[in-house]
Structures are given as structure tokens and as C-alpha cells.
Amino acid sequence: MKVFMSGNEAIARGAYECGVTFASGYPGTPSTEVIEEFSKYDGVYAEWSPNEKVAMEVGIGAALAGARALVVMKHVGVNVAADPLFTVSYTGTNGGLVIMTADDPSMHSSQNEQDNRNYARFAKIPMLEPSDSQEAKDYIGLAFDISEAFDTPVFLRTTTRVSHSKSIVKLGEPAPREDRTEIRYNPDKYVMVPAKARARRVEVEKRMIRLKEYAETFSENRIEMNDPDTGIITAGMTYNYAKDIYPDYSYLKLGMVYPLPAELIKEFASKVKKLFVIEELDPFLEEQIRSLGIEVTGKIIFPYTNEFDPGIIEAAMAGSSSESRQFSLPPIPARPPNLCPGCPHRGLFYVLGKFDCFVTGDIGCYTLSFMKPLEGLDSCVCMGASIGMAHGMSKALKEKGKGRVVAVIGDSTFIHSGITSLLNLAYNKSHAVVIICDNRTTAMTGMQEHPATGYTLQGDIAAQLDLVELGKTLGIRNVHVVDPFDMKTTRKIIKEELSTEGPSLIISQGPCVLLKKERKRKKKPLMIDTEKCTGCKLCLGLGCPPIAWKRFEDMKDITIPKKRKNQEGIAVIDTALCNGCNLCLQLCKAGAIMEVSGNE
Amino acid sequence: MSNSNGVRSILMVGVGGQGIIRASDILSAVLMKSGFDVKKSEVHGMAQRGGCVSSHVRYGKKVYSPLTRKGDVDVMLSFEKLETLRYLDYMRSSGVIIINEEEIYPPSVNLGEAPYPHNIEEIIRKYFNDIHFLNATKLALKEGDRRIANTIMLGALSPYLDIELDTWEDVFRTDFPPNVAEKNFSVFKMVRNQFSENKNLIMQ
Numbered sequence: 001m002k003v004f005m006s007g008n009e010a011i012a013r014g015a016y017e018c019g020v021t022f023a024s025g026y027p028g029t030p031s032t033e034v035i036e037e038f039s040k041y042d043g044v045y046a047e048w049s050p051n052e053k054v055a056m057e058v059g060i061g062a063a064l065a066g067a068r069a070l071v072v073m074k075h076v077g078v079n080v081a082a083d084p085l086f087t088v089s090y091t092g093t094n095g096g097l098v099i100m101t102a103d104d105p106s107m108h109s110s111q112n113e114q115d116n117r118n119y120a121r122f123a124k125i126p127m128l129e130p131s132d133s134q135e136a137k138d139y140i141g142l143a144f145d146i147s148e149a150f151d152t153p154v155f156l157r158t159t160t161r162v163s164h165s166k167s168i169v170k171l172g173e174p175a176p177r178e179d180r181t182e183i184r185y186n187p188d189k190y191v192m193v194p195a196k197a198r199a200r201r202v203e204v205e206k207r208m209i210r211l212k213e214y215a216e217t218f219s220e221n222r223i224e225m226n227d228p229d230t231g232i233i234t235a236g237m238t239y240n241y242a243k244d245i246y247p248d249y250s251y252l253k254l255g256m257v258y259p260l261p262a263e264l265i266k267e268f269a270s271k272v273k274k275l276f277v278i279e280e281l282d283p284f285l286e287e288q289i290r291s292l293g294i295e296v297t298g299k300i301i302f303p304y305t306n307e308f309d310p311g312i313i314e315a316a317m318a319g320s321s322s323e324s325r326q327f328s329l330p331p332i333p334a335r336p337p338n339l340c341p342g343c344p345h346r347g348l349f350y351v352l353g354k355f356d357c358f359v360t361g362d363i364g365c366y367t368l369s370f371m372k373p374l375e376g377l378d379s380c381v382c383m384g385a386s387i388g389m390a391h392g393m394s395k396a397l398k399e400k401g402k403g404r405v406v407a408v409i410g411d412s413t414f415i416h417s418g419i420t421s422l423l424n425l426a427y428n429k430s431h432a433v434v435i436i437c438d439n440r441t442t443a444m445t446g447m448q449e450h451p452a453t454g455y456t457l458q459g460d461i462a463a464q465l466d467l468v469e470l471g472k473t474l475g476i477r478n479v480h481v482v483d484p485f486d487m488k489t490t491r492k493i494i495k496e497e498l499s500t501e502g503p504s505l506i507i508s509q510g511p512c513v514l515l516k517k518e519r520k521r522k523k524k525p526l527m528i529d530t531e532k533c534t535g536c537k538l539c540l541g542l543g544c545p546p547i548a549w550k551r552f553e554d555m556k557d558i559t560i561p562k563k564r565k566n567q568e569g570i571a572v573i574d575t576a577l578c579n580g581c582n583l584c585l586q587l588c589k590a591g592a593i594m595e596v597s598g599n600e
Numbered sequence: 601m602s603n604s605n606g607v608r609s610i611l612m613v614g615v616g617g618q619g620i621i622r623a624s625d626i627l628s629a630v631l632m633k634s635g636f637d638v639k640k641s642e643v644h645g646m647a648q649r650g651g652c653v654s655s656h657v658r659y660g661k662k663v664y665s666p667l668t669r670k671g672d673v674d675v676m677l678s679f680e681k682l683e684t685l686r687y688l689d690y691m692r693s694s695g696v697i698i699i700n701e702e703e704i705y706p707p708s709v710n711l712g713e714a715p716y717p718h719n720i721e722e723i724i725r726k727y728f729n730d731i732h733f734l735n736a737t738k739l740a741l742k743e744g745d746r747r748i749a750n751t752i753m754l755g756a757l758s759p760y761l762d763i764e765l766d767t768w769e770d771v772f773r774t775d776f777p778p779n780v781a782e783k784n785f786s787v788f789k790m791v792r793n794q795f796s797e798n799k800n801l802i803m804q
Contacts, residue, residue: 004625004632004640108644132639132666165641165666166625168632244665247605311669325671327688327727333706333714335615335683337651373711540711545650548705549712569712576746 005169007136007162011100012037014137015070018144019175020096021045022062024055026416027445028074029109030163031102035072036448039457043177048448048457051383051416052077056084056099063097063153064190066181068144075103075116076382080417082119088153089123090200091190092207095180096147098140099125100156102163105280105307109444111363111382113305115281120155120258124204126211127155127258128220129236133167135220139255142220150207150214157257159280161237161307212259220255223268231272233265233285233296237308238278244310246317260288269294276317280308339368341546342523342579344439344510348408348484349376350542350583351491352435357406357498358393362386362418364410365444365512366437373543377408384409384417390432391425403498405432412442412450415465419474425503426475433497433504434476436467437484439512447514471505478504485510487586513579525578525596526585528571530560532592535567539584539593546577547584563590607660609668610757613687614679615704616644616651619750623677624655626754629771631659634763641666654687677757679736679750680704681720688727696730698756700749702737732756732795743787751784755791765789 005013011034015023023046025035039046049055052073059071073081078101088097101119104110120127128143130136136158143154188196215221227248234242235254243251252268254260269275277286277298286298301316302308339346349369352359353376361367361377362385369376379389390407397405409418414436422434442448449455454464471479478500482490490508497504511518539547551569552560560570573584575596585593610627614620624640631638636659644653656668670689678684678699691697708714717723724731734756740749758768772785 002632004628004638161641161666165639166628167639167663167666168637240664240666244605244607245669247664309667309669310665311671314669325689325693325727327723329685329688329723330717330719331714332682332685333708333716335650335652335706337616338707340650372707537712543707543711545707545710548710551712 001171003169003171004166005133005137006033006164006166007130007133007158008033008102008164009037010133010137010169011140011156011158012041013169013171014140016041016044017137017172017174018068018141019177020068020070020140020144021177022059022067023047023070023072024049024058024062025072026050026052026055026077027442027448028077028102029445030104030158030160031072031074031077031100032445032448033163034070034100035457038070046457048450050451052081053083056081056088059097059099060084060088060091060093063093063095064091065183066095068096070098070100070140072100073102074110075101075114076110076112077101078116078119079114080383082123085119085125085153086123087192087197089125090192090197090204092151092203093147093153094184096144097153098143098147098156099153100158103157103159103281105159108160111380113281115284116155116157117257117284118282120157124208125153125155125258126150126256127157128255129157129257130162130255131236131239131253132162132165133169135255136162137169139220142255146214150211152207152211155258157236159237159307208259212262215256215259215261216263218256218261221261221264222253222255223264223271224251224253225271226250228271229273231268231275232278233268233275233289234278235285236280238280238313241308241310241313242278245314254285257285260285262292265289265292265294278302278308278313281305336371337368338371338543338545339365340513340579341544341577342513342581344484344508344512345369345437346374346484346542346544346581347487347510347583348435348437348490348508349374351487351494352376352406352408354491355406355494355498357404360386360389360393360405360407362407362409362413363444364413364437365439366408366410371543373541383413384421387418387421387425387432387434390434391421391428391430394430394432395428402431406494406498407432407434409434409436410443411436411438411440411452411467412448414467415451419470422471422476422505423474430503431501433494433506435494435506435508438467438507438509441512441515443512443514447512467507471507476503476505478502479507480504481507481509483510484508485581485583487583523578524580525575526573526580526582526593527575527596528573529592529594530570530572532563532590533570534563534590534592535570536589537571538587538589539571542583542587544584546574548572548574605660605662607658607663609673610657610675610677611668611673611687611690612655612657612677612679612753613683614653614700615683616653618653618679619747620653620655620679623750623754624657626771626775627657627757629775630763630767631657633767633771636660637663639663639666643667652683652686675757675760677753679753682706682716684724685717685720688724691728693728694730695728696732696760697724697728698732698734698753699724700736700753701733702735702749734791739791743783745783748784748787751788752791755788756795758788758792759796765792
């Protein structure tokens, strides 16, 4: 049967087909759907772990017990998981262990553009890279076979374009499930104290030699001989971009990007006149190929940054900028993503934006509030960074920082990597104020459960973390809960805590409007009374999508009375988009905002 | 129309929440059912949150790239007027552009800091001949469901593709619950008939 699938759906399917029964991960674009889709298959266990390091350790445990375990994360997640990663390379596994890393060239939804192929070389772990959904499904099975044959973890690397584009996949029969788990003791292999680790270290090098030999005959490293004038070495999605433009050139398509098949590369190089290496991001293949003494053209013509497309490759090969048609267009206003209408973050960040504070931010929807008009957040580095940064800033600023440093962090992000930093605030006596933007879900990646929602990925009722009690247990004396839709009280509590000695924790509790329960809630949309609006623009300061500014001169058919001498227009609300959160109503001094009456 | 590899490219553009991804899924299913190789890819950051969305659908005997290079799009299905301008350089000069007349203001326009260009049609007509306007959103509201606008857009696109009505019907009936399928397919047929007059098929 043929199915149209994304790369991520295909990886989940491939894992199911090859007998994987165990998967762990933390949500992160573009990797999230793998765990979500896998969790729906019969007879599997899948979990959202609190962060990638935990997910990796969970996977290692499952593999040591003999299960085939899949661990899934986005590229920066591997940074979080790097500690166990480098040592599981020494211990090896029992059941297969495959780590999927989803890289994000162009940073469509990431804070950096790191090339995780470097982790393969760094941690001495083989890496496969599929180029479309069919390969994504096939390679996951191959990765588990290699893992078990060579007693090594294996990386499966995708990029956003492979994970999220869809293509046709031929489904296979799932392998029969057999339980190969049991407790196996082997301290020489699993107790990595120096004496044992030194012995395993040697085994890792031996394994690399065997893997290099295997790469020479690995079926997915293949030469496609065509026109011998031009040869292209490539892997992953760039193979498709190149084939789209140059179907008649010769190719060495690498399914395994680490370790490389040196002899196969030499053979291909000897068959073609001019050799190109086409790869996004780092010259990872190029540098290794050059070290074999082979002359290639690579990053001298191809960009280091951003994802490619067929046009970029064509322009680089032709040695000129792309010859697309030139149009004379008016300025096109940008359309950045925005907080949703009715978002609980909007009220909080409107309030925060008015304080003379440095607000250290974190990763989540609320990061969007750095933009105009809210301008409620001043930094964003990585998951969990806000609390540690606020503490460091407050300590360094001493008296100057008192009452002027605030950290904001989402509930899922706080659980991911904010808890230890909050403990540090209490332990090292900070003056910073920490605000957890608790919207009861992992919203940015599409509504995943986490330890404070009370449910697991597979729908079981779970122990529910109490953020207030946790804060107190960690040693924070001042803990408050606020409703961000009540801006007056929110402002008052933040103000009080900024002037209080010692660290404070404020939990801003408002459920995400995209949660199923919230979507079903009956909305009472608002409207603006054009007769009363004075055109003061206060409500526009919320940056709420349904509220728009209409200038009198653009409303030729309608006459609206001016309430002020210099009034230039009025605000209007698109009631179809309004969620009735009432924030604008709290701001309006003219009393011009009201509920749409029932019969409209 | 010609393309070096016989691959056709359709580009759907608009704003997060307009049902573009759903529409491109339906189109892909229809093309796959008609025996083509198909690849599809969206370019968006956080689409659910009001940003730009574009979805590339490419089909033919064998498709490699899920992304179209600039200057290679055969048909653009634009769900929002302004977004058409953002992607004009993806169009081949002989390409067809179908535009929903809905205007969704970007944040800077809402704040009164930037104007929403008012002569979009005039600009596009300077460079392209085969352009068509419809108000899918208004029509959808008239049909009683704003969400049906993407089906209306597919109805306007369908006369440009040589695909049996039965294939469309099959896909609507597998992709939607029965009563929703009925409504969507009848609206689809109505728009398809309107757009069928005087249109040259791009896919023979």
C-alpha cells in the first residue's frame, strides 16, 4: 500500500515496522511528530520525557534491557543530551539504540543553525541521512540493524525539509514483536569508571574501523554514473535539489554521512572530470573528502548558511546570482507570527513591557512578545536560560539591579531546565523575580502534555507537578499565583515583588486558547462602539490580531463623529477573530469596547 | 507550458489559519490518485500564529525536489491578496495566478504604521496575463462556513488540472466526514463549473 507521508510520519512508521517498541523524546520543531505518530501504534511504549537528557538516558536504559529504543529530539536538544550521548558511545547497547536529530537549516523555528553531523564525528557514532520519506522509513530499520550488529548507538539525521515535506511511501508489514528484554549484568561494559572506560575507549576505535569497512559496501552509499564530465557527492535533501536541476550528471549519493566510504569516494572521483560536494551548513563531507587528497569544489561556491533549494544550487554552479525576474513592487509589510487572540501571555507581557526592567526570556510562544508593540522581553538564548541569566545579571548589577531584573519562562520549559536554576536563585540569594507563564501545555510545538498537565503522552492520568509547592520546596519564600487576564492585579503583584528583598516566584496561570477545552468554551467576542471611540490607540498596544486601526480618510462612505480635535481615526475589532479575553476592555478609557450582543 | 523534467509546480500562499495546508493535502491526494509522483512542502515558521504560509505541490512522472525554484511555478493559488506579491518571483512568466480577494492586515498595518497596498491587481497585471480573482471568503460565509474557503479555492484551481471529477469526489469522501464531504464537494463542483469556462488546461 502506498501512502503520502511526511518524513517524520515515515520514521514513526519505519520504527513500528522494524520492531521498535520503545521511544522517548522532548518536543521540538521539526522533530515532534515522530514521537506523536509512533505513540499511536499498537503495542508500543512512548513518552515525553521532561528534557532531552532524560529522554536519552531513558532510551539507554531501555536498550540496555534489550528493547529496540528510539530517542527523538531537535538539533539543539542533542546539546542537552550530549553528556550521556558521549559515554553511551563507549558502553554500546544490547537492543538497538537510534537517536534521531532533526536539524533546522534556515532556523525556521530555532535559535541557531548548528550542523549535528559534527556530533557523529565528535561522539564517534555512525550517522544515516535520508533524503525523502521513503528513505526515512527504510533508514530507521537499517539504523537499528547497524546498532545491533556493531554494538553502537546510531544517529538518524534529518533536516526540516526531510522531516516536514511529504512524499509517497510504500508501507511494509510490521515485524513480529518478540520480547528480548531481560536483566543482563556486564560491569566491564556498563560501569564507566576510568579503568573500564579506558578499555571501552579502545573498542570504540576498533568499531570505527569496522564501520568504515561497512560503509564501503553499505547499499545506501551508491554511485549513479551518468555524464562523466561532472560528478556530485551529496546526501539528504540536497540530493533531490541537485537531481531536480541536473538529472544528467553523475552522483555519489551517501546514505551514511559518517563514517565515510573512502575507497568508494576515490573510485567515484577517478571516474569524473570535475567533482562537486553539495551540502547545507558546514563543509562536513568536503573537509573529510579533501583529507583523502581529492580536489573538490564545495563551499567556495555554495553558501554556509540557510537551507538550499534547486535555485540556490543552480545559481552557485552557474557562478552568478539567480536570474529570477525583477518586479517593481511597493513595500510589502512583514507578517511575523503573533500571539493568538485570547492568548494568556498577552496581558502579562503588556504589563511587563511597562516596567523599567530587563526581562530575560526563554523558548516558547511568549518569546514572540519581544516584538512591537508589546516589547515585553529582552533576551532569548536557549531552553531554561532565563532564570540563570536573571540571577547572574542581578548579582553582577548589585544595587543597580534591585527591582529591575525579571525572568520569564513557560511551564514546559521550566520543567525542561528551569528547576535547577530556580533552586540556584534560592541557594545563592538572588533578587530577581521569576515568572512562570503557565499555560498548561507545551504550546509552541503543538500542545504536548508534560509533568504539570496531569496526563502522559499516551493519555494516562499522571502525577501532576504542583508549581507553587515546588517553588516553596526549592526555598523560594515569596510565591504568588496571578491571572494574566486581570492586568491590574498582575501589575500590582509584580510591582510588590520587584521591591521585595530576595527571590520571588510568580506563576501566571492562564490556559492556552488552542487547548481543546478552551476551543470549545463559548466565546463572547467584543466590538468597538464607533460613536464612543476617541482614537487614542491604547488598545492597539496589545498587538492583538483582531484589533485594527482605521483612518478616517480611508472610510469615505461612513461618517464618524470626531471626539477629539486631533483624532485621525478609530480602532475596530474583527469580531470573527476575537476570543473575548477582555484585555482591551480593561484598557479602554472611553468605555467604547463592549460585548457583541447575542443576536449578532 | 514546458518544464525541463516535465514536473509541474503549484504554489499555495496565504496566512496561517486559512486552511492552506489542508488544501494542499487534498490536492496532493488527488494528484497521487491520478497516478503522478507527488511531493509537497510547506515553508512557514509558526503558521498557527498568523505568519505567512506557502505550500509547494509538485507532480509529474518523477519528482525530486519538494521545493520549486523561483520562476518555475505554473499556478499560484493565493489565499490572501497581499501575499500574492510576496511570491511573484516564484512564477513563470506564462503562469496562472488565482487570487482570493480577502485582505488580512499584517500587524504593522493594524497598528497604522504601514499601508496595505491598494493597487495589488494593477501591479500584478503589469507582469502577468492569466490572473483571476474571486472572493472565496465571502462565498464561504454565504455558504455558512468560513472554513470552506479553501475548498472554494481548490474548485477555482481544478479546471487548470486535467483530473477527473470522480477523483476529486473520491478524495473529498475519504478525507472528510460524510456530511462535511457532501457540502464541500457540492461547493467545489459549483466553483469548478464557474471557472471551467474559457480556461486553457495547463496539464495535458
